[in-house]
Amino acid sequence: MATISRMRHQDGDVDKDLDLPIFGGNHIPLYKSDILKDYKLAVESREASVLGRRQVLSGKAKFGIFGDGKELPQLALAKVFQKGDFRAGYYRDQTLMFALGVMSIQQFFAQLYSHADIQAEPHSAGRQMNAHFATRSLGENGHWHDLSQQYNISADLSPTAAQMPRLVGLGYASRLYREVDELQDLTQFSQQGNEVAFGTIGNASCAEGLFWEAINAIGVLKSPVVLSIWDDGYGISVPNEFQITKRNLSDLLQGFQRAPDCDEGFDVYAVPGWDYPALIETYAKATKIARSQHIPAIIHVQELTQPQGHSTSGSHERYKSKEQLEWEAEYDCIVKMREWLVEQRIATEGELDQIERNAKKHVQHIRERAWKAFTRPIYQERQEVAALIQEMEARSAAGEELKEIRRQLLAKDTPGRKEIFAAIQQALIVARTEDSTARQQLIAWKERELPLNRRRYGSHLVSETADSALHVPEVKAIYSADSPTVNGFQILNACFDAMLTREPRFVAFGEDVGKIGGVNQAFAGLQDKYGELRVSDTGIREATILGQGIGLAMRGLRPLAEIQYLDYLLYALQTLSDDLATLRWRTAGGQKAPVIIRTRGHRLEGVWHAGSPMAGIIHLVRGVHVLVPRNMVQAAGFYNTLLRAEEPALVVEVLNGYRLKEQLPDNIGEFTVPIGVPEIIRPGEDVTIVTYGALCGIALEAADLLNKVGIDVEVIDVQSLLPFDVKGSILESLKKTSRILFLDEDVPGGATAYMMQEVIEKQGGYWYLDSEPRTLTAQPHRPPYGSDGIYFSKPNVEDVFDVVYEMMNETNPGKYPMFYK
Ligand SMILES: Cc1ncc(C[n+]2csc(CCOP(=O)(O)OP(=O)(O)O)c2C)c(N)n1
Numbered sequence: 001m002a003t004i005s006r007m008r009h010q011d012g013d014v015d016k017d018l019d020l021p022i023f024g025g026n027h028i029p030l031y032k033s034d035i036l037k038d039y040k041l042a043v044e045s046r047e048a049s050v051l052g053r054r055q056v057l058s059g060k061a062k063f064g065i066f067g068d069g070k071e072l073p074q075l076a077l078a079k080v081f082q083k084g085d086f087r088a089g090y091y092r093d094q095t096l097m098f099a100l101g102v103m104s105i106q107q108f109f110a111q112l113y114s115h116a117d118i119q120a121e122p123h124s125a126g127r128q129m130n131a132h133f134a135t136r137s138l139g140e141n142g143h144w145h146d147l148s149q150q151y152n153i154s155a156d157l158s159p160t161a162a163q164m165p166r167l168v169g170l171g172y173a174s175r176l177y178r179e180v181d182e183l184q185d186l187t188q189f190s191q192q193g194n195e196v197a198f199g200t201i202g203n204a205s206c207a208e209g210l211f212w213e214a215i216n217a218i219g220v221l222k223s224p225v226v227l228s229i230w231d232d233g234y235g236i237s238v239p240n241e242f243q244i245t246k247r248n249l250s251d252l253l254q255g256f257q258r259a260p261d262c263d264e265g266f267d268v269y270a271v272p273g274w275d276y277p278a279l280i281e282t283y284a285k286a287t288k289i290a291r292s293q294h295i296p297a298i299i300h301v302q303e304l305t306q307p308q309g310h311s312t313s314g315s316h317e318r319y320k321s322k323e324q325l326e327w328e329a330e331y332d333c334i335v336k337m338r339e340w341l342v343e344q345r346i347a348t349e350g351e352l353d354q355i356e357r358n359a360k361k362h363v364q365h366i367r368e369r370a371w372k373a374f375t376r377p378i379y380q381e382r383q384e385v386a387a388l389i390q391e392m393e394a395r396s397a398a399g400e401e402l403k404e405i406r407r408q409l410l411a412k413d414t415p416g417r418k419e420i421f422a423a424i425q426q427a428l429i430v431a432r433t434e435d436s437t438a439r440q441q442l443i444a445w446k447e448r449e450l451p452l453n454r455r456r457y458g459s460h461l462v463s464e465t466a467d468s469a470l471h472v473p474e475v476k477a478i479y480s481a482d483s484p485t486v487n488g489f490q491i492l493n494a495c496f497d498a499m500l501t502r503e504p505r506f507v508a509f510g511e512d513v514g515k516i517g518g519v520n521q522a523f524a525g526l527q528d529k530y531g532e533l534r535v536s537d538t539g540i541r542e543a544t545i546l547g548q549g550i551g552l553a554m555r556g557l558r559p560l561a562e563i564q565y566l567d568y569l570l571y572a573l574q575t576l577s578d579d580l581a582t583l584r585w586r587t588a589g590g591q592k593a594p595v596i597i598r599t600r601g602h603r604l605e606g607v608w609h610a611g612s613p614m615a616g617i618i619h620l621v622r623g624v625h626v627l628v629p630r631n632m633v634q635a636a637g638f639y640n641t642l643l644r645a646e647e648p649a650l651v652v653e654v655l656n657g658y659r660l661k662e663q664l665p666d667n668i669g670e671f672t673v674p675i676g677v678p679e680i681i682r683p684g685e686d687v688t689i690v691t692y693g694a695l696c697g698i699a700l701e702a703a704d705l706l707n708k709v710g711i712d713v714e715v716i717d718v719q720s721l722l723p724f725d726v727k728g729s730i731l732e733s734l735k736k737t738s739r740i741l742f743l744d745e746d747v748p749g750g751a752t753a754y755m756m757q758e759v760i761e762k763q764g765g766y767w768y769l770d771s772e773p774r775t776l777t778a779q780p781h782r783p784p785y786g787s788d789g790i791y792f793s794k795p796n797v798e799d800v801f802d803v804v805y806e807m808m809n810e811t812n813p814g815k816y817p818m819f820y821k
Contacts, residue, residue: 030280032346038099038276039341040355042071042334045095047363048105049308052112052130056312060371060414061112064312065131067094069305070230072333073271075099076279077228080287081198084148084191086555088167089200090156091131092230096200100151102135105363109370116456118588120373124155125588127457132156136590137554142465142646144556146188148195154554155587157578160235161201161208165544165575168214169551169559171197171223175294176557180533182504189556196290197551199227204235207243210543210575215298217544219256219265224290226283226297230273232304237319250300258295267297273304274336305332375414381449382415388445389427391438398430405430417453421446460589461623462647462723467592469625469645470726474674477633477665488632489658491668492522495636496560498669499643500530503558506643509536510545510562510598519564520600520658542571549595550580558643559595566601566652567608573620580648581623594646596639597624600653602694602745603783603790609655610783610790612693615750617650618721625649625675626722630696633662634719637673644672654694676726677719680733684714687804688733690755691743692718695795699743702800709816711808721751724758731763738770739807745778745794752777771807776800 049066056064067074070092078099081087087096097103107121108130116126123134134155137145154166177183178193205211206229218225229249233240240247250270258265267289271282279301286297305328309316317325329335341347347355389406393399409415409423424446431439462468499506508523514537517524527535538545542563549561563569569576576597584592602612618626625642627649629635635653642649665671681696682703689699696717703713714733718725734740740759742752752775759765760773778794808816 035276035341035346036355038075039334039337039347039352040359041098042075042095042337043356043359044105044363045071045098046307046334047360048094048098048108048367051363051367052109053308053312055109055112055367061130062114063129064112065091065129065310066308067092067131068307069232069328069333070273071095072276072337073228073230073273073279073283073299073301073304076276076283077198077200079280080196080226080283081151082195083150084152084195085198086152086154086170086195086551087198087200088154088163088170088551089133089198090160090163090202090205091129091158092202093133093200094131097133097153102151102153103133105366106370106373109367110374113371113374115370115374117377118590120370122590123153124586124590125456127586127588128156129158132158132586134587134590136587138590138592140465140589142463142467142589142592144188147556148187148189148191154551155583155591159574159578160205161210161214162575162578163199164201164208164210164214165547166550166554166579167197167199167225167227167547168217168221168223168544169548169553170555171218171225171296171551172221172548173197173552173555173557174224175222176507176533176552177555178294180504180531183557186505186556193224193294194291195224195555196287197223197225199225201227201229202235203229203231203233203240203249204238204243206249207235213541213544214547215253215256215266217539217541217548218296220539221548222263222294223296224294226286226290226299229298229300230304231300231302232306234306234310234316234319236310237316250298250302253298253300256298263293263295267295268300269297270300270302273301274331274333276333276337276340303331307332378415378417378420381417382409382420385420385424385442385445386410388438388442389423392427392431392434392436392442395436395438396431396434398434401430402427421450458585460587461585462625463584463592463645464589467594467646469641469647469649469675470723472641472644472672472674475640475667475670475672477637477671478667479663480666483663483666485661485663487658488660488662489521489524491632491636491662491664492639492653493517493524493526494664494668495639496523497526497529499639500526500534502669503643505556505558506560507534507536507552507557508560508562508598509538509548511538511540511564513537513562518562522658542568543575546572546575546580546595546597549597550575550583550593553593553595553648554591560639561595561597563597563599565609565655566599566613567611569597569599569617569650570613572597573617576624576650577620581621583623583648585623592646593648594642595648596642597648597650598639598653599650600655602652602654602656603794604655605787605790606785607782610794612745612778613750614652614721614744614746615754618751618754621650622722623648624722625720627651627675627720628692629673629719630654630681630693630717631657631660631662633665634673636665636668637671638675640670641672641675649675652693656694673719675720676723678725678729679717679719680714681717682713682715684712684737686712686737687739687741687807688714688716688730688737689741689743689800689804690716690718690730690759692721693744695743695745698795698797699800701797702804705797705801706804709805711804711816713804718755721754724755725763728763730759731765731768734759734765734768738768739811740765740769740773741800741803741807742773742775743777743795743800747780748775748777750777771811774803774807776803
């Protein structure tokens with residue numbers, strides 16, 4: 001590893017007056033002007049951290065976390081980051097953002113203040129905590145930008161190591177773009193797979209399972225990833241001793257080091273974070289190999305510091321010794337760079353002092369601008385409301401109270417919209433019996449601004465543009481006399497075959513998906529036909545199978561990521577919930593990852609092959625469509641719909657449906673099933689049963705049985721839990737029957753409770769009920785092994801019969817007398 005003294009020795013003396021390369025033996029010629037620019041940027045970034053912290057302590061911002069102490073390695077990283085490259089990282093990377101020019105210092109402060117305006121804060125429109133970075137991959141119309149022509153920062157997350165699963169796919173995409181012939185023309189997304197995916201992570205976050213799973217997957221997939229570990233020795237207050245076996249990550253990671261001239265494994269580097277030339281040399285070398293040969297690298301950047309402590313939540317003096325703090329002051333990377341600049345005679349002390357003074361003034365000035373820009377519209381809104389309250393005062397018996405409300409509203413130094421809305425409510429309460437024009441105007445102001453604010457903070461949970469799955473037109477399945485009847489899995493096989501032919505960006509992967517075509521054979525023969533990169537096996541690693549999908553989808557591909565069983569989706573649930581489901585929302589429409597997650601579940605046998613934890617899932621993945629087709633034709637229709645849209649979705653196939661016979665539509669690759677539209681699978685007059693998935697069959701059987709006792713049941717297959725019945729068609733059924741049963745095999749209070757709220761509360765079903773609305777669910781325990789275990793744990797035909805009969809018995813005991821108890 002290069003050190004400062006070695007670099008000096010290698011490169012000889014520096015010509016201080018001419019702008020000549022300072023050292024060039026390291027792949028990147030560096031000019032004096034570049035180096036001084038770097039120093040200036042490092043100092044500005046540090047000043048942004050210092051001022052940022054002060055904003056929080058003075059009450060202008062709520063929380064701050066900063067990149068102080070990590071400036072130099074990020075300047076080195078910025079030198080090798082090219083247009084088209086991607087980053088999946090975390091909150092310490094502000095210097096990288098400044099160096100790449102993807103975030104200005106004003107935007108940095110705008111985010112700190114939570115400026116909810118996409119123009120002022122394009123990374124998240126004020127939705128994310130400060131230092132959570134994201135560039136915009138999409139235009140306002142939801143279409144992709146030319147990703148090859150921009151620096152790409154995939155949107156940050158707060159949970160430690162949560163950026164790692166996505167990194168797997170971001171890197172792997174380069175392999176697909178380089179090696180799959182059909183993708184060679186897609187230059188908007190890639191230039192022959194020359195892009196590197198850069199990861200950044202803190203040392204302590206490397207104790208997370210996601211870190212190790214992702215590293216392993218990146219190595220197996222031979223993806224061009226360069227991962228930086230920013231090691232300052234702590235994770236908040238907990239030192240490496242309690243985080244990492246043997247304390248030293250690069251030592252520990254040596255098992256991943258590839259043998260010389262071997263393409264399996266990583267190059268693992270260790271470099272001090274205060275050694276500017278060594279950092280540049282390391283990044284240049286690692287990235288060149290990753291880019292050209294697709295060999296991943298881990299750069300363990302050691303001996304970093306955190307001058308201001310972890311965040312604004314507390315001070316590091318509580319847990320760092322005096323010696324540690326002294327060491328940190330001495331080895332602060334900016335201090336070290338300054339020493340080096342003087343030692344190398346690149347600049348004098350006086351010149352550096354001047355740079356520092358200017359940088360501080362500059363950042364202070366920008367901060368003030370950002371604050372003014374943030375507060376201006378809110379002050380304006382406050383003025384409008386204060387003026388309306390003042391008008392009310394004149395004609396109100398509660399004039400003094402209104403005056404006090406106005407006074408308190410105007411007294412706040414840092415008003416928020418929250419305070420404005422609270423003041424409106426208070427004013428309307430005290431003047432509730434009085435009618436005045438001003439009062440009406442205040443109500444009108446609130447009615448106008450409330451929806452604007454809901455959108456300001458809540459838009460883009462799902463697509464609001466032409467790529468929405470809800471905009472895909474329905475194409476009915478066509479059957480003819482020649483349409484064969486086949487096994488369910490063969491329907492899917494034909495569908496996936498057509499998708500692979502139609503869409504070159506479509507790739508499918510998962511455990512056992514490649515060679516044998518999946519445990520239920522829906523991909524049988526397709527690897528042979530389309531190659532190992534388009535239909536592939538993965539390791540047993542659900543979180544990073546999903547991450548692989550997310551990363552590929554963010555780079556313009558159309559992945560289908562298979563999770564072998566619904567019960568194992570829980571391994572991926574954190575990534576699904578935190579990353580995928582929030583992506584479009586947390587970037588205010590700036591990024592998307594249209595990954596299709598395929599899995600199978602509901603009743604089969606055994607605790608972990610028959611679960612149906614649907615409410616757990618749907619409540620955690622708002623932002624992802626959740627589809628629950630009752631058979632494989634419906635599933636195929638959903639896949640066709642999803643491939644025509646660009647939104648993420650989870651499709652839960654019915655586990656026991658692969659060997660059931662279904663008729664193969666003649667237009668298997670073309671027909672679509674609309675999202676959010678239930679289907680009446682049996683019309684009836686007396687009771688509406690609302691269900692989905694495997695229970696559709698049970699409900700139909702029960703309906704036949706109920707028919708024998710004169711009860712006419714309407715069975716509705718919801719098909720899509722998220723979104724739910726977008727046209728309100730279930731209400732139409734309830735208007736007819738006045739009785740409703742929500743049925744599924746989730747736990748009590750699970751997805752049935754969700755469906756009940758949708759229909760009874762949101763659609764207004766309450767007004768059409770003649771009987772108490774009912775739910776029928778599985779027992780609260782897990783499904784035991786064996787048919788009898790399932791029978792007594794999940795709703796069966798007899799249970800459905802009983803509940804529906806009881807509803808009718810209660811309505812008309814004369815016509816439906818109790819006969820079984
Ligand atoms: C899953 C999860 N657990 C806990 C936290 C709280 N937390 C935030 S940062 C942090 C320490 C991270 O340390 P490290 O990875 O070394 O990064 P650093 O902040 O030191 O750069 C912790 C525990 C979190 N954000 N996510």
